[in-house]
Amino acid sequence: MLTLHTADLLVTGPGSTPLAGGAVLVDGERILRAGPYEELGAEAPHARVRRWPGVLTPGLLARGADALLERTYYPDDPYEVTELGGDPITGARELEALKMTEARWGHSARRGTQKLLARGVVAVAGRFTIGSVRTAVVRSGLAVVPPAPYEGEASLDPLAGRESAGQAFHGVLEAGAAARFAVFAVADEAELMERGASTCVATVISGRLLHRRR
Known part of the structure; x- marks a missing residue:
């Protein structure tokens, strides 16, 4: 089943230009496309739509x-x-x-x-x-x-001790990539770094919604 996830702001990867009103079109475990909601919605008019507040980014x-x-x-x-x-x-x-x-x-x-x-x-x-x-x-x-060298103590918040959110991203949101992403109830990456990963409202892995803030 096609699912279209859209948020106020879409960040597809480290250093990417944030896209207002962006979306990710998911088919099963994979991403079909990432881009403007209007374009993806027209491309898949029968897709289930999930609208999220805040910023949609690669998972951490x-x-x-x-x-x-x-x-x-x-x-x-x-x-x-x-x-x-x-x-x-x-x-x-x-x-x-x-x-x-x-x-x-x-x-x-x-x-x-x-x-x-x-x-x-x-x-x-x-x-x-x-x-x-x-x-x-x-x-x-x-x-x-596999484990990788890192500075500082392990933390439940992957953004702790980071200089940018992109340093904690796992993968990018592009056609063919695994559908692994998260949505945070913040206005932009700067606020995400300020308030931390506890602002998460949704986490998607392999196209499945595994966390949703109640």
């Missing part, structure tokens, strides 16, 4: 995902929040006190991947050694790429 790449998912525990809300608090737990001593098992790591990783999807993440870089964590990542739909 989270680096240091092994630290985010295998060395960070995300308490189960609401069941563990009273005892553990709502913040992610890190540190060897703190994690040892939790008596982590592989199954518990898997449950935590599922919550962690949901947090990443809610920040426009479509791919993660890292090597996973815990089987249940690998399974959680694969089932989430996130692509896994």
Whole structure:
């Protein structure tokens, strides 16, 4: 089924010129075209239309995902929040006190991947050694790429420590490319960098809407 995603502003890749009223036409897992909404709408008049507020960009790449998912525990809300608090737990001593098992790591990783999807993440870089964590990542739909050198601590927000949003983009939005993108409730890239990836309102991977802010 053809789906036309349109937003106030379209950014197709690092350094590209933002297009007001731009859109991405998706067929299954792939992008057919990216360009002005009027042109794509005329080309595919029967496509389902999803209108989003803000800026539509390539999805983001989270680096240091092994630290985010295998060395960070995300308490189960609401069941563990009273005892553990709502913040992610890190540190060897703190994690040892939790008596982590592989199954518990898997449950935590599922919550962690949901947090990443809610920040426009479509791919993660890292090597996973815990089987249940690998399974959680694969089932989430996130692509896994080899780790790359990076500065600073791993963060749920891939824009943290970046000089531009384009540095965190994973791929570009063009004909034939995988349909992996995100929409942020901001006016432009400058506001996106100022407010961060928590402004995400939608994340699409392989043409599927895997996160939508309620």
